[in-house]
Amino acid sequence: MSHPVQTADFAGKVALVTGGGSGIGRAAARAFAAAGARVVVAGRGRANGEETVRLVSEAGGVARFLTTDVADSGSVRRTVEKTVELFGRLDCAFNNAGMPSPEPATVADLPEETWNRMIAVNLTGVFHCMKWEIRQMLKQGTGSIVNCASIGGLKGSANAPAYIASKHGVIGLTRSSALDYARKGIRINAVCPGLTATPMLEHYLEVSPPERKAQVAASTPIGRIGRPEEVAAAVLWLCSDQASLLTGVALPADGGSMAG
Numbered sequence: 001m002s003h004p005v006q007t008a009d010f011a012g013k014v015a016l017v018t019g020g021g022s023g024i025g026r027a028a029a030r031a032f033a034a035a036g037a038r039v040v041v042a043g044r045g046r047a048n049g050e051e052t053v054r055l056v057s058e059a060g061g062v063a064r065f066l067t068t069d070v071a072d073s074g075s076v077r078r079t080v081e082k083t084v085e086l087f088g089r090l091d092c093a094f095n096n097a098g099m100p101s102p103e104p105a106t107v108a109d110l111p112e113e114t115w116n117r118m119i120a121v122n123l124t125g126v127f128h129c130m131k132w133e134i135r136q137m138l139k140q141g142t143g144s145i146v147n148c149a150s151i152g153g154l155k156g157s158a159n160a161p162a163y164i165a166s167k168h169g170v171i172g173l174t175r176s177s178a179l180d181y182a183r184k185g186i187r188i189n190a191v192c193p194g195l196t197a198t199p200m201l202e203h204y205l206e207v208s209p210p211e212r213k214a215q216v217a218a219s220t221p222i223g224r225i226g227r228p229e230e231v232a233a234a235v236l237w238l239c240s241d242q243a244s245l246l247t248g249v250a251l252p253a254d255g256g257s258m259a260g
Helices: 022-033 046-058 075-089 112-140 161-183 199-206 209-218 228-239
Strands: 014-016 038-043 062-067 092-095 143-148 184-192 249-253
Touching: 014 022, 014 075, 022 038, 022 046, 022 062, 022 092, 022 228, 038 046, 038 075, 038 184, 046 062, 046 143, 062 075, 075 112, 092 228, 112 143, 112 161, 112 184, 143 161, 143 228, 143 249, 161 184, 161 249, 184 228, 199 209
Parallel strands: 014 038, 014 092, 038 062, 092 143, 143 184, 184 249
Antiparallel strands: none
């Protein structure tokens, strides 16, 4: 018997978004709230996080900001505990917090402190989030997690060894954990954005010559840069019941860049 396609409905659910103060994280927080979820916006920057909460509230949604450093396991544990204290449960988590690639460098020239910080935030930070989110979801017997990787987790890129390694690690952690919890009611997937109009990219384009802007836009098969809202839509779909068969997936949201 076939079933009609339905719009994702998160009414009565609770979503946690790390790195929710800007870019893809902010777009995801707003999208979860618009779909009916109560949202915890987690991040290091209070001003940006509170701005996301304000935008959600103005649109009629419910959100709270919690200061969180994903590189600190205790900070993440407290955020998950406070989320449950505020809203009673945790249904969806988008582990989005991360660092962009630093100045171009090869392994031989990369400062060790840069490597250590990148891994601590981009990879160990996701581990910390999953550790405490999964413990809560196991108590409930259900939950969905999406980790933010990158197309840089699906292929190599010159002069970015720390970033590329961290995002490959996120995908490996996602796939392994998906197998561990597949029969325990928890789905774990990753979204892999390509070029997306986040504040970081927009700043880069602002200081770039016009021809470079055109080159960046033309570098994707669809001929344009993605919008944070488009990546957020993929995140919500992965968290929704519509994607109930999906776990362990690394989904490119990249305008076709990985197709070639």
